[in-house]
Amino acid sequence: MDFKLCLVALLLALAVAVEASQLHDAGWGIARYSHDSSLVDVSVGDVIGVDNEMMLDSESSRRTLRGRGRYISYGALKKNGIPCRRRGGSYYNCGGPRRQVNPYRRGCTYITRCARQA
Helix, strand or coil, X not given: CHHHHHHHHHHHHHHHHHHHCHHHHHHHHHHHHHHCHHHXXXXXXXXXXXXXXXXXXXXXXXXXXXXXXXXXXXXXXXXXXXXCCCCXXXXXHCCCCCCXXXXXXXXXXXXXXXXXXX
């Protein structure tokens, strides 16, 4: 009788362990997707499910997975860098014909305390 009771307890513990380890199985899926070049732009939610996605540690863990070799250059991160010399010029067409696109006009806000309108 003791043997049957121990066997039932062992099977119950095994079932709990299998249920708890389903989130860890998702790691293998992410690694598989990251090595396949056609599936590089897959989101974390697509791989592990939306419910498990919200259990991840941080916001950066929930963002889109990207392939290797893509990075932001140091030039793009330079402080006070101006992409186009002319104010209001398009960032995407700095070398070509200059057209005014989205000139900087911000209204008075609580943060700026209307310092720009003085």
